[in-house]
Amino acid sequence: MKRSGRKFLCIGVALSLTVLVGCSNDSPTAESPSTSEAPPSSDLSPGQVPGVDSPADNIDDAVGKLDGIAAELMESSKIPGMAIAVVHGGDVVYSKGFGVREVGKDDAIDGDSVFQLASLSKSVGSTVVASQVGEGVVEWTTPVVSQLPWFALNDPWVTQNVTVGDFYAHRSGLPDHAGDLLEDLGYDRRQVLERLREVPLDPFRSTYHYTNFGITAGAEAVAAAAGKDWDTLSQDAIYGPLGMTSTSSTFSDYIGRADRAVPHVLVDGEYQAKYQREPDPQTPAGGVSSSVNDMAKWLTMLTADGTYDGQTIVDPDALLPAVTAEIVSNPSATPDSRAGYYGYGFNVSNSAAGRTTVSHSGAFALGAGTNFVWIPSLDVAIVVLTNAAPIGIAETVTAEFADLVQFGEVREDWRTLYRNAFAGMSEAEGELAGKTPPANPAPPQPLPSYVGVYENSFWGPAAVAEVNGELELTIGPKGTSYELTHWDGDTFTFELTGENAPDGTVSQATFSGNTVTLEYFDTDGLGRFTK
Numbered sequence: 001m002k003r004s005g006r007k008f009l010c011i012g013v014a015l016s017l018t019v020l021v022g023c024s025n026d027s028p029t030a031e032s033p034s035t036s037e038a039p040p041s042s043d044l045s046p047g048q049v050p051g052v053d054s055p056a057d058n059i060d061d062a063v064g065k066l067d068g069i070a071a072e073l074m075e076s077s078k079i080p081g082m083a084i085a086v087v088h089g090g091d092v093v094y095s096k097g098f099g100v101r102e103v104g105k106d107d108a109i110d111g112d113s114v115f116q117l118a119s120l121s122k123s124v125g126s127t128v129v130a131s132q133v134g135e136g137v138v139e140w141t142t143p144v145v146s147q148l149p150w151f152a153l154n155d156p157w158v159t160q161n162v163t164v165g166d167f168y169a170h171r172s173g174l175p176d177h178a179g180d181l182l183e184d185l186g187y188d189r190r191q192v193l194e195r196l197r198e199v200p201l202d203p204f205r206s207t208y209h210y211t212n213f214g215i216t217a218g219a220e221a222v223a224a225a226a227g228k229d230w231d232t233l234s235q236d237a238i239y240g241p242l243g244m245t246s247t248s249s250t251f252s253d254y255i256g257r258a259d260r261a262v263p264h265v266l267v268d269g270e271y272q273a274k275y276q277r278e279p280d281p282q283t284p285a286g287g288v289s290s291s292v293n294d295m296a297k298w299l300t301m302l303t304a305d306g307t308y309d310g311q312t313i314v315d316p317d318a319l320l321p322a323v324t325a326e327i328v329s330n331p332s333a334t335p336d337s338r339a340g341y342y343g344y345g346f347n348v349s350n351s352a353a354g355r356t357t358v359s360h361s362g363a364f365a366l367g368a369g370t371n372f373v374w375i376p377s378l379d380v381a382i383v384v385l386t387n388a389a390p391i392g393i394a395e396t397v398t399a400e401f402a403d404l405v406q407f408g409e410v411r412e413d414w415r416t417l418y419r420n421a422f423a424g425m426s427e428a429e430g431e432l433a434g435k436t437p438p439a440n441p442a443p444p445q446p447l448p449s450y451v452g453v454y455e456n457s458f459w460g461p462a463a464v465a466e467v468n469g470e471l472e473l474t475i476g477p478k479g480t481s482y483e484l485t486h487w488d489g490d491t492f493t494f495e496l497t498g499e500n501a502p503d504g505t506v507s508q509a510t511f512s513g514n515t516v517t518l519e520y521f522d523t524d525g526l527g528r529f530t531k
Helices: 005-011 058-064 066-077 118-134 156-161 164-168 180-184 189-198 212-226 230-242 251-255 280-286 292-303 316-323 393-407 414-426
Strands: 081-088 091-099 265-267 270-272 327-330 340-342 347-350 356-364 368-375 380-386 452-454 462-467 470-475 480-488 491-498 501-512 515-518 528-530
Touching (some): 058 091, 081 292, 081 393, 091 292, 118 164, 118 212, 118 280, 118 316, 118 356, 164 212, 180 189, 189 212, 189 280, 212 280, 230 280, 292 380, 356 393, 380 393, 462 515
Antiparallel strands (some): 265 270, 327 340, 452 462, 462 470, 470 480, 480 491, 491 501, 501 515, 515 528
16 A cells, blocks of 8 residues: 655655744734854855855744734635744744644644644654763664564564664664554554564665654664663753753653643634644654644754753754765756755755755654754744645645745745645555446355454554454554445455554455455564464
8 A cells, every 4th residue: 555645744844844833812023133254154064055156134034924824824725723933043033822722722822832743842852862872872873673672673683784874764674653553553662663573674774764663773772771761861962951841752742731732633614623632652753742832942952052051952963964965865856956855853954055955854644743944054944834734735834934034935836735735644455445436246155154253464464353243453553444345356455543444444355265454464474474
């Protein structure tokens, strides 16, 4: 079953820039300081010289246009809420919320409203790792198995050599989003990581595949080396020292916040608070919650090479590998197009102005869209958080802002580009999705012949039972059940909805003798169950 859309949904590198979007209120905007004169080109290496000069007042002008950009996008998209913050020259020059925390209620979004960050958590978590590298607890080159002796991948040599950095650069060889569907079924963090040993690998360190549980494995190794759980380590290393009092790596903290932005999905043209994503199993990759005021503190530290309020939070030498290119993540499609790169938990790219940009998107199909963009040569960064399923609004805000600070004008139709790029992510999956059943299907075998427990070492057992004259499939620790509908002969179908299954997704269940192959769970060739 094809799932190519999820990769873009989580990292947003297809158009080189990633951004955050959210809602607004009428909180005041801080005054932006004057931009200092850029050093003369003679003081820079050739790789630091931009292709286009940016006048000093561009940033002030861009910040001044954010209210209008946000208002237009809120009106056109109808998303419930968004929050935006900008850091420049070590100061927070903009922080504002738009819209409401939950549709149907009057609670307004402000700079302290807490959102789920989704995959922007990877960048935040990377700075946690960098802090431990700087303190000598681990290195980016530390083999994961040295700290997690129970952990293994499908290849013994890779198992012994895959490092924290390999996982944070998505170059372990694990396929795209390996383990995510195990989480959907109710497996916890340790259970998912233990099952990764069964997943076939692509070539080690020469292929890029975005994997939440690869990041999680690397983070767990660092936490083990530090002698703490990941949540405590994140608090002690980053959140506490930066005063990020609204930030946490546990779902229980997020759900307990009074000022919480509730996730929303679009249903029949209207946003509804219908689902709630619980990402604790992959917390290092997608489970952080925060506000734009807290994220502005994190960005202030990031843009100051690991320093905040005169204190070194992360050693600059440990941070540099994370925010610089480690692997090609988005190869050039043509000789004249720019490639995209990935560091350790950060996207790294080159803008049309010849400036390096560092960024990351985050998205939950169940109701969150986030992003930040940092342009180091201009000492400016923007973060956008939204409480709606991703449709490209967050990316549009940051892309337009990045154009304004680099060129003084918005040069691309980012609104259309991102709307089209995100459109395919809500499409139903499965070969039979949207198709009409055959008019004269071959009859099935007697239903009792299909009944039984079908074993699979990766997914666990799948039980097929006859209930009220129909077949029912039950799988996973949560006992998730699906009604099997006859399609043709020994092929049945079942519908799925969730973080990785857009509404309308249909999977085939194909019986053959004492086996059943479940299409939705067969992406990596692991979907065959035996009775």
